[in-house]
Amino acid sequence: MKRFSVFFCVSVFLFSCLVESKAAPLKQQNDGVYIVYMGAAAPSNNGSMRKDQAQLVTSLIKRKRNALVYSYTNGFSGFSARLTAEEARSIAQKPGVVSVFPDPILQLHTTQSWDFLDSFSDKKISAAIRPGSASAQPSSSGGADIIIGIMDTGIWPESASFHDDGMGPIPARWKGKCEKGDDFNSSNCNRKIIGARYYPNSDDQGGHILDSGSPRDHSGHGTHVASTAAGSLVDDASYYGLAMGTAKGGSPSSRIAMYQVCQSFGCPGSAILKGFDDAIKDGVDVLSLSLGGSGGFKPDFTTDVIALGAFHAVEKGVVVVCSAGNSGPYRSSVVNEAPWIFTVAASTIDRDFQSQVILGDKTVIKGGGIHFGNLTKTTMHPLATGASLKLDNATRSDDARDCVPQSLDPAKANGKIILCETHDPNYGIDDQKDEVISAGGVGIILIVTDETRFIAPKFDTFPGSIIIEKEGNQVSNYINSTRNPVATILPTVTITGNKSAPVVISFSARGPSLASTNILKPDICAPGVDILAAWPTEADLNRAIPGKNPPGYYIISGTSMSCPHTSGIVAAVKAQNPKFSASAIRSAIMTTSIQTNNQNAAITTTSGETATPYDIGAGEANPTASIEPGLVYETETADYALFLCVTGYNTSQIKLISKTIPKDFQCPDKLTEDAVSSINYPSIAISKLKDGEPKTVTRTATNVGPEESVYTATIEAMTGIEATVTPNKLVFTKEKKKLTYKVTFTAPSSPKNDIFGSITWTSGKYRVRSPIVVSTE
Structure with missing residues (x-):
């Protein structure tokens, strides 16, 4: 298998890399x-x-x-x-x-996921325009004219997810091309994949090896995200029978343009900028980037290639959607945080891959993981802890407990199912599995943290299961209370609809933004855990079951997966609202998002705490309600220019960067970060609220619903803070489509902790919600 280090390679305990590579660290x-x-x-x-x-x-x-x-x-x-x-x-x-x-x-950061998102729909919208609806046909809506540009590792054009059955002619406005290269020619494009470019000159001739000289995907990542965003409908798609269903992208009638900016050594900024430059000329409507830098560093917008390219794309009307990064759950780990970027966090869906453990006393533990082993309920095997199977000359007893390499004694382990713990972060699941196999074990049970249980690791054909600590104690107690403990591990089955979801996954990067605490990032949350989508059928890129062909679909996790979910929703909103600006589309998705799970309780994180806007932004994306938002907040280039002033650019530099800002624009002489709070953004963030000193922010709402509409404001109570809205009623008419309001915040004493709330404007038909963050920093 080609070694490919990607941003969806999440170092979440034992899951050191979700495509099972151990590539060398990326060059900076x-x-x-x-x-x-x-x-x-x-x-x-x-x-x-x-x-x-x-x-x-x-x-x-x-x-x-x-x-x-x-x-x-x-x-x-x-x-x-x-x-x-x-x-x-x-x-x-x-x-x-x-x-x-x-x-x-830079680094690279589905069937059931769309059905799950649709289940949140709080508006009755016809199947013809519901994104991801199984009954929608590619020609059923204006989505056929929407072009989603994907900047990634390339595409596998033979995938069934990229068929163009029923699609009409390529939009006449399209100016892109299908570049020929190694094992790739113009016939690999069609009415679904309408463009494919690659950038081989990004190699510095200093040792980097290009995967191929063509747009063909030799990783799988680009194929996966492209099909998630805009894959055509494919019946009976699965990963060897798991996650069986109709595969479909968020906007199955949209077109795809692939820009292969990433190779196995990473994604050069020079290629990313060239991808932006080409995509703007080609005529894409949406750009989806599941990649970025490392979290935890304050961005420099003079050198941030994604922010620079995205600025000019947004200026031309392109919506730029980016992954928030996989450095969570640490505070201020979010990347791609420029206010003109639509930044996406990751959450779970209501699907679980269960690998049940059955003990000799008939106890059933609903473990997780993906394996295709051949154990059955009647094939019980001896069960032992790794610690009890320690190799006599092993250096540390804890090594055997964790089943790390060269720690288990084959004479003791042979023929046993082995219970292993996961305290050593230096070793991952493959290391532990391989040690159990080399010692002659017939199965592995791994005790993981509650947070880690949300991701299903792959054990291939070796019986394996992950269980949480409480369940691990059950197994340990059974072993200690029985002279001859035995167990079996059943092959994986797919379970849907029986758990609280969405949950914000631990790896998803968090706010507050290091660029400015006066802009809330991430913006939105979408499915990014155990997502099934298209994958190359090249043997080296698959963990194939012996005797079976690669299935053409694969299950992986990361904000890389949540980003194209949002890109697909963006395309669907654009298709139904072709006159919406890039910022209006972002606003439509943010202000109609959801804050409750499928149990009608508040969305939580994997640690069990209620998710805050730093975790989910405005909330979980709602693909149906976002099509008819009622009101939108349009963020202008002048707003972004003001942000650049605050972050260090001077007026002359900004005028070099943008030719669309007003000619009389000047960076204010006395400029503080408070100015950022009044950028016309769909969320509100203020900082450093002091004793009794009020702070006021301004917003302008644009009516995109019925011309004669009245909206009333409601402020969610924020402990220790008084918030007043002026006016608290917005009356829109045919002549008045834009109205401005102010929100003033006052606290009798400086807040000791960040405080969260919201402002919601409601009419008889629409609910338009913006999260509020009052930060101490």
């Missing part, structure tokens, strides 16, 4: 390659270079013929090139240059 930058960012594209917008850009590139090529890697001319201006540090410093001083920085290497 593309050695010798620098990105020269020059802001807005040439005014003509016909793909030509700006004069100052052309002069720099020409001068560079004269000195170093092969220095140029990419030029950016469509959505923005600039280039990437192989430079010395001195050359980079010199170019940074040239007129028209905004920033110069080393080329970073």
Whole structure:
């Protein structure tokens, strides 16, 4: 199998990598390659270079013929090139240059999931427009004209999820292309996959090995996310019979354009920027990026390639959806936090992969995990703890307890099912499973934390199950109370609808944003755990069952999976509301989201605590209600420019970056982070509320429902804080489609902890909710 380190490789205890690789750590930058960012594209917008850009590139090529890697001319201006540090410093001083920085290497961060989301629908919407509806046909809605661009590892075009049956002609406005390459030609594109590009020049010629010279996916990640966002309907899709159902993307009638910006060594920033540049020119409506940097670092928006590319895409009307990252549950671990990016956290669905453990005393424990072993209820085997099977010369007794390599004695372990613990984070499930196999064991039971139980590890054909600590105590007590303990582990079965969901998964990155506590991130939450979607059928990319062909579908987890779920919903909203701006679409999804689970209780995290906006943003995405939001908050380029002022850009730099801001725009002389709180965003975040000193934020709502509408405000009580809305009633008419209100917050004493609430505007038909965060930082 090709080794591929990805951002969905979640280090959650024993699940060190969900595609079972142990690749070397990613290089932090593309050695010798620098990105020269020059802001807005040439005014003509016909793909030509700006004069100052052309002069720099020409001068560079004269000195170093092969220095140029990419030029950016469509959505923005600039280039990437192989430079010395001195050359980079010199170019940074040239007129028209905004920033110069080393080329970073970023990391990559379904059937039942869409049925589960549909179950939350609180509006009756016809099957013809319900995203993910099994009865929807590709030609049944305007979604056929929506183009979702995917920046990822490429695509496996032969997958049944990319068939174009029933789809009409490719939209005439499409300007992209299907690039030929190794084992890939124009015939691999169709009316579903309408574009495919790849970026081989991102290699720095310093040792990186390209997976292929084509858009073909040799990882699986890109194929998985593309089918999640816009896969066509496929009956009886499954992973060897598990998660059986109709596979479908969030917008099955939308088109797909793949931009292969990632290779096995990671995702070079220079290629990501070129992907943005091409996608803007090609005419995509949505861009989905399941990738990003490492969490826990304050972003620098002069060097953040996703933020820079996304800014120009959003300026052109493209909705940019990004994964929040997998560095949770740690505070301030969220990435892709620029306010023009739609940032997505990950949650569970109501499906479990159960691998039941049956003890000799008939006790049944509903363990988890995926395996296709051949044990049955009647094939009981001796059961023992790893600690009791310690190899005599093992260095540490705890090693045998955890079943780490070279810790178990084959003479003692042979023929047994072994109970292992998981205290050592240096070893993962494959290490422990392999040790049990090498010692002659016939099955493995792993005791994990309650939070870890939410993800199903893969044991392949070896019988295996994960159980929580309480259940582990049951097994241990049984072993200790019985002279000849025995057990069996049954093959995995799929269970749906019988557990509280959604739950915010532990790996999902959390707020508050390090960019600014006055913008709430993440924005939304969507399914990202044990998601079934399309996968290449290349043998090396599959954990195939002996004697069976790869199934073409695979189950993986990560915010990489929640991102395309949201991208599919974005496409569905765009299809039904073609005049909505990028920010209006984001607002529609955020303000109609859900805060309760399928048990009608508050959504929780895997630790059992009530989820806060730092965990789920506005809430769990609602694919049906978002199509008719009632009101939207439109965030303008001037709002984003103000944010850039606060984060360190000056007026002249901002005017280089954007040509759509008002000509008289100036960064305020006296600027504090409080200004960010009044950006017209669908959520509200304020910070450092002091004793008795009020803070006021402003919002402008746009009516997209019936022309004559009246909305009344309700504030969710926030302990120790008084919040007043002025006015508390919005009366929209044919002439008044936009109305502004203010919310003033006052506290008699400075809050000691972050406080959460919401403001909800309701009419007879619509409910428009914005979360509120009052932070102490």
